[in-house]
Amino acid sequence: MESWDIASLDLQPHHPQVLRSDEHTRAIAINLPAGEMLQEHETHEEAYLIVSGGQVELEQDGETVDAGTGFVAHFQPHERREVRARGDSRLLLILAPWPGVGHPSAA
Secondary structure, rough: OOOHHHHHHHOOOOOOOOEEOOOOOOOEEEEOOOOOEEEEEEEOOEEEEEEEEEEEEEEEEOOOEEEEOOOOOOOOOOOEEEEEEOOOOOEEEEEEEOOOOOOOHOO
């Protein structure tokens, strides 16, 4: 078993930490300081975004959702979204299958 305590990791802003990456799944921990954002983006894979601490705002297709600790969102491949930190936040992003169809590393 592998395990991580996202709250106690030494995560630096602007330096996501890949917790695990294999031929099936990639898990990434992110420190998103208050007022900062993950600009509008999409992934080639299905994505699960888990708020493990803090408060963020998710925007997709003009719709906004406030999300706090414990919130989980699922995105299909190529669904665009933006994540804004309303307070210092820790996120877990899980991508599967890794790498997704069309991902540059799969070429």
